[in-house]
Amino acid sequence: MVDEPLQWRDGQPWSVRFGDRYFSADNGPAETRHVFLQGNGLATRWASLRPGGCFHVGETGFGTGLNFLCAWQLFRQVAPAGATLVFHSVERWPLARAELQAALALWPALQTEAQALCAAWSPPPSGRLEADFGAVRLALHLGDVTAVLPHWPAATVDAWFLDGFAPARNPEMWSTAVLAEVARCARPGGTLATYTSAGAVRRGLQAAGFQVQRVPGHGRKREMLVAQRAP
Numbered sequence: 001m002v003d004e005p006l007q008w009r010d011g012q013p014w015s016v017r018f019g020d021r022y023f024s025a026d027n028g029p030a031e032t033r034h035v036f037l038q039g040n041g042l043a044t045r046w047a048s049l050r051p052g053g054c055f056h057v058g059e060t061g062f063g064t065g066l067n068f069l070c071a072w073q074l075f076r077q078v079a080p081a082g083a084t085l086v087f088h089s090v091e092r093w094p095l096a097r098a099e100l101q102a103a104l105a106l107w108p109a110l111q112t113e114a115q116a117l118c119a120a121w122s123p124p125p126s127g128r129l130e131a132d133f134g135a136v137r138l139a140l141h142l143g144d145v146t147a148v149l150p151h152w153p154a155a156t157v158d159a160w161f162l163d164g165f166a167p168a169r170n171p172e173m174w175s176t177a178v179l180a181e182v183a184r185c186a187r188p189g190g191t192l193a194t195y196t197s198a199g200a201v202r203r204g205l206q207a208a209g210f211q212v213q214r215v216p217g218h219g220r221k222r223e224m225l226v227a228q229r230a231p
Contacts, residue, residue, distance in 0.1 A: 013064060013103045027219070029107055031195065032070040034218040039193025039226045040159040042071070043078055051082035058157035058185060060145050060173060061164030062091035064103040069113040072136045085136045088157070090145045094123040145173055149181035157185045162194035167201060176204045183208035186229040197223035 037043065049055060055075075059067060068087050075085045095103065100121055104114035117138075120131040129140040141148045145164075160182055164173040172178070179201070186192065194201065197214055202225055205212050210227035217224040 013099070028066050029070055029110065031218040032067050033074075035195045035224055036067055036161045036163075036193050037070060037074055039215070039224065040161075040191045042159060043074060045159075046075055046083070046085075047078040047080075049079055049083040051080050053080075053082075054084045054086060055079075056156055056158050057085065057087045057161060058152075058159070058182070059087070059089040059161040059163060060178070060182070062089040062094070062140055063163065064095065064100060065114075065117055066104070066107070066110075067161050067163060068138060069104070069107075069110045069117065072113045072133065073110060075136055079135065083135065086139065087136065088139045088141070088152070090141045090143070090148045091123075092142070092144050094140075094142065097121045145178055146175070149178065149185065152181075152185045154184050155187050157182075158187055158190050160186060160190070160192040162192060162196075162201075167196055167198045174198070174201050174204070176207065179204040179208045183210060183229060186210075188229055189231045190229045192225075192227040192229075194225050195221060197221075197225050201225065 046055060057071060062068065068089065071085065071087060079085070097118060101114075101118050104110065104118065107114065116133055117131070121129075123129045123140065123142055126142055128142055129138070131138040131140075162182070164170055167174040174196075182192070183205075192205070192210060195217065197217065202212050202214070205225070205227050209230050211230060212225055212227040214223045215226055216222070
């Protein structure tokens with residue numbers, strides 16, 4: 001597994017491979033909270049978990065781990081004692097530890113979670129990285145999303161974060177085959193959110209069996225997509 005080459009532009013991490021930034025230039029954590037946490041209604045859903053309950057998030061594109069850290073922080077704040085979050089993500093090009101630390105150092109409010117993630121960060125050449133943080137567990141699958149998702153069990157993901165670089169720059173991540181696998185892995189009634197409102201993505205999700213809505217996006221993005229798997 002080759003580490004992702006990273007550049008810094010205007011104080012933001014930038015992917016050389018995809019020619020795109022890792023998160024919003026306006027406010028990365030705010031975008032994550034708006035798009036993925038609010039878009040999936042997670043504060044209410046996690047607060048309503050039973051003690052001992054388990055919630056599964058699926059993500060395409062781990063990147064700097066910002067989405068994971070924001071989800072971890074919110075889960076710790078609202079979930080009842082004894083509940084568990086299992087965060088499944090896919091990443092073909094993991095960052096080196098030093099670059100991960102540098103990227104996450106931008107967010108002082110997330111440093112408790114960031115430092116724990118960086119301490120556990122040792123992605124193997126293949127397979128997956130598993131890290132247990134108590135009430136929150138990470139299962140990071142290393143490889144191409146088209147090869148990884150077919151091996152995930154069906155109907156197990158409660159909420160999807162469709163991330164990754166923009167569809168125009170990384171179209172394979174948003175292909176109809178990938179969206180069909182996302183639908184297969186979603187529980188009946190499971191939800192999905194993504195920052196993009198691209199027509200091809202919306203049509204692909206609908207074809208896969210999701211009920212899709214356009215809703216206001218974050219910052220300069222006028223619209224984003226949220227969806228629910230048909231019961």
